[in-house]
Amino acid sequence: MESILYTVTVYTENQVGLLNQISIIFGRRRLNIESLSVSASAIEGIHKFIITTNSDRDTIQKVVQQIEKRIDVLRAFFYTEDEIFYQEVALYKVATEKLLDDSGIEELIRRHNARILEVNRTYTVIEKSGHTEETQQLFEELSKFGVMQFVRSGRVAITKSTVEHVSLFLEAQECRRLSTKE
CATH class of the missing domain: 3.30.70.1150 (ACT-like. Chain A, domain 2)
Structure with a gap:
């Protein structure tokens, strides 16, 4: 499958240790995080992680599903560059x-x-x-x-x-x- 740059957005409550849990998911799939930023979102009390990685569509879907299983994660999505x-x-x-x-x-x-x-x-x-x-x-x-x-x-x-x-x-x-x- 073709590997392209995906942007993953993760919406969370601001909890200690969550970044580590999320980065482990990428590591287990042998995906390198190319860039990462975290900030408050437009919704009060909700933070937004923006992570880029090169992957194929099937693998990135599985990564997002695994991220959403974390207790403090509200939702996670992935996008191609033409969607953002x-x-x-x-x-x-x-x-x-x-x-x-x-x-x-x-x-x-x-x-x-x-x-x-x-x-x-x-x-x-x-x-x-x-x-x-x-x-x-x-x-x-x-x-x-x-x-x-x-x-x-x-x-x-x-x-x-x-x-x-x-x-x-x-x-x-x-x-x-x-x-x-x-």
Whole structure:
């Protein structure tokens, strides 16, 4: 089967040790986590894990099913790149002196839609958001100036769907809860 990059979203309560439990599921299937980000979601009290991994469809379906068996997991979904909007953020630290010596640096920053966060006598910090290929391209072009530090965040993503799937799930759970009370 063909291996492609999938984005897995996991909605959870904020519980200690859950990240470890989820990462073990990927490890058991011999899947490398390419990127990972965790944050609060649009729903109060619910956190969202965004994990990318290369896999085939059958394996990723099994991984998501195993993740959903965890007690603190509300729901988990997987998406291909055409089903989501996504971005990453990258930071680059470059020696200020080297940047000042090259007049093309302004054009380079403009061309990549990057921005300067900090300039001091020692270093300049540049920020770029975009897809992995875009942030990597800027890294490669800045490398001629001697990149002192480079970091890229995990993917952040939202679905192209008009409704957040977990919202529908939570609404259904609430309706069930209310109907059993009557």
